[in-house]
Amino acid sequence: MSGPDRPGDTDDGSVVEAVVERAEDFIEDAGEAVVERLEDVREKAGEVVEGAGEAAQAFAQVTSHAAEVAETHPTISTGARIGFLLDGVLHVAMGWAGLGIAWGWGGTADESGALTTLADTVGGRWALWIGFVGFSVVALWNLARAITGRHCKTGFKRLEHGADGLAYVTVAWSAAAFAIGSGQSSRESTVSITRSLLALPGGTLLVVITGLAVGGVGAFSFWTGWTGDFLVDLERHPGRLAEVAGRIGFVMRGVAFALVGYLFIAAAWTQRAEGATGIDGALRFLQAAPLGRYELSLISVGLMLFGVYLVTRARHLRR
Numbered sequence: 001m002s003g004p005d006r007p008g009d010t011d012d013g014s015v016v017e018a019v020v021e022r023a024e025d026f027i028e029d030a031g032e033a034v035v036e037r038l039e040d041v042r043e044k045a046g047e048v049v050e051g052a053g054e055a056a057q058a059f060a061q062v063t064s065h066a067a068e069v070a071e072t073h074p075t076i077s078t079g080a081r082i083g084f085l086l087d088g089v090l091h092v093a094m095g096w097a098g099l100g101i102a103w104g105w106g107g108t109a110d111e112s113g114a115l116t117t118l119a120d121t122v123g124g125r126w127a128l129w130i131g132f133v134g135f136s137v138v139a140l141w142n143l144a145r146a147i148t149g150r151h152c153k154t155g156f157k158r159l160e161h162g163a164d165g166l167a168y169v170t171v172a173w174s175a176a177a178f179a180i181g182s183g184q185s186s187r188e189s190t191v192s193i194t195r196s197l198l199a200l201p202g203g204t205l206l207v208v209i210t211g212l213a214v215g216g217v218g219a220f221s222f223w224t225g226w227t228g229d230f231l232v233d234l235e236r237h238p239g240r241l242a243e244v245a246g247r248i249g250f251v252m253r254g255v256a257f258a259l260v261g262y263l264f265i266a267a268a269w270t271q272r273a274e275g276a277t278g279i280d281g282a283l284r285f286l287q288a289a290p291l292g293r294y295e296l297s298l299i300s301v302g303l304m305l306f307g308v309y310l311v312t313r314a315r316h317l318r319r
Helices: 009-074 074-103 110-119 124-148 156-180 186-198 203-227 231-232 240-270 278-287 294-314
Strands: none
Touching: 074 110, 074 156, 074 278, 074 294, 110 124, 110 156, 110 186, 110 294, 124 156, 156 203, 186 203, 186 240, 186 278, 203 231, 203 240, 231 240, 240 278, 240 294, 278 294
């Protein structure tokens, strides 16, 4: 028999067609099921995202309200005034110690040195506990202002309040540590932190980033003093003398922080953690430079004037 007339050809063709049709039906049904499943997943994912968005919005509203209450509450404002006042006293002591380094009567020109001196005086430990409370409140007040953005014309101002809040957390911690007798000098703690960073993978880069961040704080402080932007933090103009003290204080504080940042970067370059020594080490480093005694004296006076500004801020705190 010739090809089309062979038995079974028609049956085989029918079987193949039936298999193809069933396969097509199966694929079509499976595709519809997959599409339906994907649609269900998309709807559920949308509900989850919407719920998460609503939760995040509610959390943000609650946080903002809590921050506003914390910022404007009379008790918080009073505590912040005490904290700024005590920090002003610490900066005056730091500046005085810097003059001692420059002219030979000694001292430790950082907050740890001032806290150590305070701890050794009569009633000093009680004063440190008061400082702990005051600095903690200032930290809370600054973080609250960073969240609410009150009286902040730019995002940089909010960033400044956030950075100040974190800085006051460390000062409050130091005050508590010295109050219980386990305080550590900022030189020791800075070297320890730098050594730990250098031991990590990519530690050199981390130390460089730290140095750049500290230097950035210094640059912002310099800019704040140069432009007089700090006046927006006061409820009224403090007078010409206080304004001049604030301008010089912020500028010299900026220079000091720039030196600290430079020492971090130098420590990363040389792989020597001992090179990162905080403000006290930065001022001693400056002393070794040509005319360093006079430059150190200028920065030390600037730190004292910054302390005067902080006392003024305690009096004229803008709520």
